[in-house]
Each structure stands twice: as C-alpha cells, then as structure tokens.
Amino acid sequence: MRFGPLLLLLLLLPLCGAGSPALSRSLSLRGGWRIRSGNGSLELPGEVPGCVHSALRRRGFIQDPYYRFNDLNYRWISLDNWTYSKNFKIPFNISNWQKVNLIFEGVDTVAKVLLNNVPIGKTDNMFKRYSFDITSVVSNVNSLELRFQSPVLYAAQQSKAHTSYSVPPDCPPLVQKGQCHVNFIRKEQSSFSWDWGPSFPTQGIWKDVRIEAYNICHLNYFTFSPIYDNHTQVWSLEIESSFDVVSPKPISGQVIVSIPKLQTQQTYSIELQPGERIVELFVKINKNVTVETWWPRGHGHQTGYNMTILFKLVRGLSIEKSTKVYFRTVELIEEPIEGSQGLSFYFKINGLPIFLKGSNWIPADSFQDRVTSDLLRLLLQSAVDANMNTLRVWGGGIYEQDEFYRLCDELGIMIRRLKYHPSIIVWGGNNENEAALMMNWYNIRASELHTYINDYVVLYVKNIRKIVLAEDSSRPFIISSPTNGAESIKEGWLSVNPYDSNFGDVHFYDYINDCWNWKVFPKARFVSEYGYQSWPSFSTLEKVSSKEDWSYNSKFSLHRQHHAGGNDEMLLQIGFHFKLPESTDPLQTFKDTIYLTQVMQAQCVKVETEFYRRSRSEIVRGQGYTMGALYWQLNDIWQAPSWASLEYGGKWKMLHYFARHFFAPLLPVGFEDQDLFFIYGVSDLSSDCKAKLTVRIHTWSSLEPLCSSETEYFVMKAGKAVLLYEEFVPILLENCGNCTRRSCVVSFYLSTDSQLSSPTNYHFLSSLSETVGLHKAHITAVISQQGNTFAFDLETSAVAPFVWLDVGSIPGRFSDNGFLMTERTRTVLFYPWQPTSKSELEQSFRVTSLMDIY
Secondary structure: OOOOOOOOOOOOOOOOOOOOOOEEEEEOOOOOEEEEEEOOOEEEEEEEOOHHHHHHHHHHOOOOOOOOOHHHHHHHHHHOOOOEEEEEEEOOOHHOOOOEEEEOOOEOOEEEEEEEEEEEEEEEEEOEEEEEEOOOOOOOEEEEEEEOHHHHHHHHHHHHHHHOOOOOOOOOOOOHHHOOOOHOOOOOOHHHEEEEEOOOOOOEOOOEEEEEEOEEEEEEEEEEEEEOOOOOOOOEEEEEEEEEEOOOOOOEEEEEEEEEOOOEEEEEEEEEEEEEEEEEEEEEEOOOOOOOOOOOOOOEEEEEEEEEEEEHHHHEEEEEEEEEEEOOEEEEEOOEEEEEEEEOOEEEEEEEEEOOOEEEEOOOOOHHHHOOOOHHHHHHHHHHHHOOOOEEOOOOOOOOHHHHHHHHHOOOEEOOOOOOOOEOEEEEEOOOOHHHHHOOOOOOOOHHHHHHHHHHHHHHHHHHHHHHHHOOOOOEOOEEEEOHHHHHHOOOOOOOOOOOOOOEEEOOOOOOOOOOOOOOOOOOOOEEOOOOOOOOOOHHHHHOOOOOOOOOOOOHHHHHOOOOHHHHHHHHHHHHHOOOOOOOOOOHHHHHHHHHHHHHHHHHHHHHHHHHHHOOEEEOOEOOOOOEEEEOOOOOOOOOOOOOOOOOOOEHHHHHHHHHOOOOOEEEEEEEEOOEEEEEEEEEOOOEEEEEEEEEEEEEOOOOOEEEOOOOOOOOOOOEEEEEEEOOOOOOOHOOOOOOOEEEEEEEEEEEEOEEEEEOOOEEEEOHHOOOOOOOEEEEEEEEEEEEEEEEEEEOOOEEEEEEEEEOOOEEOOOOOOEEOOOEEEEEEEOOOOOOOOHHHHOOEEEHHHHHHO
C-alpha cells in the first residue's frame, strides 16, 4: 500500500533442468559457504540460500533482528560490503563437456562474481536469474567468490549519478526509520522499510546456485498456456521450449507430448540448429474427452492433469519432463452498464462472473531463507479457511518462490504471476504509480510533469506491457493498480482521476471518519485495497520486547508503528463506539488496548466488506456493481501494528475470524439508512437455492431472545445480492416489547432446504459504549480432546460481545472467535498446527469479552 514500485513482469520462468545423464551433469552449490566483512575483521560460515543477517544470527554474532530496536542497532550490516566465497571440487571430468554454466537463481543484489580469481560477471537485480558461461574458466578444483556492494550505498550512488531530474521519493517518511533511494535498485522495495515493515536491506545468495555441464544440447526451460477455442469448443496447449544447442551440427528428433487422462498423445518432428533455439508446439486436446476445468476456491475443483514431454533426439539421446497442466479461461470484462456512467470491471473464470474476495500478500519475512514451505502452506491455507478466493501479490515485495504458486494452484487461490499457473488471473504493471503521478503525491511542478509521464509510458506500456502480452496472451494485463482500466488507456495510459469509482479498481483508506458509517465507502466497481490497523496479540509482541515496552505509548510502541499517527488513529476509531480500558494495572491496560484495536479493526473491515459484497448486483445513483473486495493486508512481515489479519508467524487476529464470516458463500448483510433497517442476501454459490431468513432480537440483559421471526422459503439466486427484508427500527423495536436501541441487538441468518446455512450475523442498534443492560460475563470452558482437535465447551453467565479465546503461543486456530455470545452454551473447536495437549491448553487458555476490560 501507499506508493509502490513497479511490479516488473519480465517472465522469470523456472529452469526445467537438463535431461539424461548422457546429455548433462549438475552440481549444486547450496549449503556451506564462507562470509566475510568488507575489511576482513569478521569471517563466519554461512548457508546458501541465505543472507548475511541470518548467518550472523545463526552464529551468535547478533540477536534476533526483530528484537526491540535491532532494526536500528544492526544498520551496520546493510552498510558493509560483504563477500561470499566457496571452494569446491567438480565430481566429474570437466573436460568431457562442451558447455559449463554457473547458474544463480537469485542474488541479493549488487555483486561482482569471480571464479578462480577471474571476473565472470556482475549482478544488480535481485529478481533476475543469472547464467554465466564458465567453460573456459572452470577446473576440477575451484574457488568462487561474490563481492557484494552495500545496497544502501549502491542506491545512493545511482541516485547521485542521475542528475537530469529527480526521481521521488528520495527517502521514506521519517516514521518508517528506513533507507533512501530504494527506487534506484532492483531489489525488494520494502526491504528499505515500509509503513508496515522494518528496514533490513539484505545481502546474500537468496536462491539456488549450481553448475550445469552439458553436451550437444540443453533444455533451458519449457512453459505452456492452455487455450480454449469458443467457436470449436476445443482445448489446446501452446508449448514453448528453449534449447541451447552446442553441437556444431543440427540436432533432429521427435517430441512426444502425452496427457494420458485426456487420451491425448501427439508426436512432432523437430530439427534444432546450433545456438539458442525456441521450439513452439501446438497440441490439440482430444475433443471426445471431457476436460475438467480448474476453478477458484468455492466454485469447483482444482483439477489438473499429468503431462509428459519427451524429446527423443539423435544418437539415442532423450530429455523427459513431467508437469501438471490445468485448464481454465479468464476474461476481464469492461463494458457499459445500464443506468451508470463508466464501465464494469470484473473477471469471468470459465465464462462465469466471479466476485473476487480476499486480501493482499506481502513478503512473509524480511529474511527469505526463513520462509519455509510449511509457513507458506499455513498462511495460504488460512486464506482458504477464511473463504478467500483471491490474493493480490503486492508489487513492492518479491517474486514469490515456485512453491507459493504451486500451493495457490492446489488451493484454488487466484493470484498474479508466472505464466503456466492457472491461479494467476491478471498481470499488474505497478502498484499505485498512476495515482502517484496523476494525483501529484510528490508535488512535481506542472511544467515538469510531462517528463515523468513519458517515463511511465515508456516503462510500463512500451516495454513491460508489450513484453508481457507477447509472452502471454492467455490472461489480461493492467498497467497499474488502482487504474481506470480501459478509460486510462483511452486517456493516454494515465487517467486524470485514477480513483474514479465508475472505472477499474480503487484503493480506499479513511481513518478519521466513523467506520460504522457505510456511506463513507466508495460504491466502486472493484476495491483492491482498503483496511484499518490493529496491534498483534501480546503473546506475539512478548517475543520481541521487554517489560519496559509493554504500554501503548512506550518508546517501543511508537518505534514499531511505521504509519504516521497510526496509534492515535486506532484510538480515535475505538472512541467512536467503545470506552477505553479502565484497568489500574498498566500491563493489563496494554493487553486490553491491544484487544480493543483488534475488535475495532475486525468490526471496521466487516462493515466495509459487507458494503462491497451487497453492492455487487445494484446500481444506486449511478454507482455499484462491485465485483471485488481485497482488504489490505493478509500477512505480517514482523511483530508490529499493521493492517494484517494474520500476525507474524500465522496467528489469526480477530479480523481473520471475521473474514471467515463476511466472505462466506451465503451471507445476510444488515445495515441502516435513515432509521430503516435492511437485510440483503448475498450468494456466491454457483446454483440457485431455496432459503429463508430468520431475524431475532436480543436484550443485552438476557440470554433468551426477546422475539424471533422468519420468512417463507424463497429462491436465492446464484451470484447475486438482493434485498430480503426492510423495517423501520422504531417499529421493529415496538413490535418486540420492551426494547430500545441501547438495550437490544439484532441477529439474523439464512438457512436453506439443504444443510447449508449462513453464519449468524448481527447489527448493533447503538454504540457499545452506550448500551443498557450489558453486564460482565463469567465465561468458563471445559476442554476435551477429539482426535486431532480439541473441543472448548463454553458457558456464559450473560450476553457477551466480542468473546476472544486465546491460548497464547500454542500454534493453531479456533473454529470461531471474537463472536457475540447470546446463548448460555457454545462449543468451539481448536485445530492445533503442532502437537499439544489438553493440560497445555488449559494452562495457556484465557477468555476475554468486552465488559472484562471495564
């Protein structure tokens, strides 16, 4: 969020490796290396993949970089020029091979590469794969060295050398405690700091490194795109393979493409001329076999098919590759809407309009070697468990590892990168750059604006857009996000008002106005960023702080907040509807304030998301047809206040539990307008269903509902949001006897003629600070083990809002949390992510509800 650097989409395709042993040999250089500082005063072992910070931490030279103020204390690491070195032997006769390459999948960032003291190349792009021809330099015993330059100093040098005009911003806001000139280095932009993350400009070999030796020819990569012909209703595959042919003579042979489950096998003759060669194949899928398509989560299965490609070449040489292929179509629909100015902006997957619901992904750690497959699965599974179907991969982070996209394919989460993955539905050229220019965030003089506009068009339109569309015609490309889409193109690639809610996507943040007032929010076509901050739980903060830090206004609390005024803005939103904590114990007050920030965040994002979801099928005063809600942000990079719903390490905040409800496939949404109470029914289901609506009114002072009513069964249309119920609040209360706005609360849910039902939703008739009859609840829990899960049988003495169950640092999640408890008993399940026990849970368990903090 905020001004983001470009999301560069020069396709970095994964290396498919070489083929049979007769053709190639490979030697991994992962594992142990030596690292030394610029003046040689410090030398230590290091791991590859990895970075200097991780090596120093592993060897005890530094503490946890995230502890307290270590992001400032350890700035010296990023300002030094480090060297990575490794001595190694080649376990095969190097003279037997025609070509030997040294491959770096990722170098972070600026380095000179020397093999046997011979310079063989340079690196200056963290995201680029580097291949160096070392055929004439390599020997049986070798020394490899990477001499890094401080990314901070390099960026400053590049900025200083660019004298023709300034490139703003020079530095991040002071509150971010960051480094300057990050826009002059092709590196993770947030590593110099952001408004949710620390400044740790890392150095190191952050991805795989290996030596590849081969004869005759080598398969560099292959990639493919499924294509659907609407006219013939037949699927086909476009397959592209890249070869390095080192034989002096042409190489002939056959290619056999096989997809057994689709009864498809085709054979092609090829001849490879010497040099770098591309082979393009067009494979028609057997039209007599039904192809099961890949669907996003909640709309169908994520079906994939095993595909084998066998290159049978002369002299009995062969290269065989296996992969999984998925079939799906994606369209971005921008067309006129009756009764509204502007254009629609929504996605069709396999011909079906899909409401995109989800969040924004940022790097999971400042140190990528700590991001394991298990952590990625945990975070992505949490997105799925909250009924999300889409993640927007933010442009100021990294090109995520292949495992990230493989998991998204498997889980049905739609995302943005890497050609052959079905989960990618759109390429985005940059984050907020169109808005930054046209809204003049950096106070550029009008007479100079044309220079920056020209740069923008050259980079994003004439280069990136051109390359991406040439490489991949199977999905849409948008220049920026937010953007007015087709309207921005019409206006010369940059729109006068990129936040026009009649076009494209918008970002919306408002921390000053009351978030319970839905009229604050834009009734836009698509909202790809919005959100509110909260603090992570005390058990998460405790790991990186000391006792003197445990207050809301401590030096630590102010240091950890990277958004200007963020801590005060949270208290402002809380103050609209809640009283601040009243404990006399400073530590308890801090814990209670953390709890209230999570309550506020969850409730704010709930109100806003429900507004967007109920706006999908209507045009009101010319605005509406909202078809996407992606809140900012899903995950955290460290332990600090942020917009995230998942804390660093994966613990669910209250917001994430709320998201599980407000993203449910069937949802009733309640709201008021001038004393009139409405309930909409929202369905993301793929088929119509018979449903009925139940509305209940509860008093704060009783666990028995005061009154209840239900509608007749009606047909809930698939993929629609429709008005189901309206009533004047005074009449609603009058019909329910002794009820006032301050003494009562409304709950409601949808049930169907099958077992499907919606979550129970609720509508507050007054601020929680003004309620009458709400008492402190005594809530007990009896814990029992049920297989791999644990049941928490809860009992309360009174109605309890925002019931928060917490088991400290025990990894796992509850089936529900942060809920309004209007019945005496309730059972909630706990799903542990690691083995635990009933006694461990009993020791760690704490329950908090709203009145406990007063």
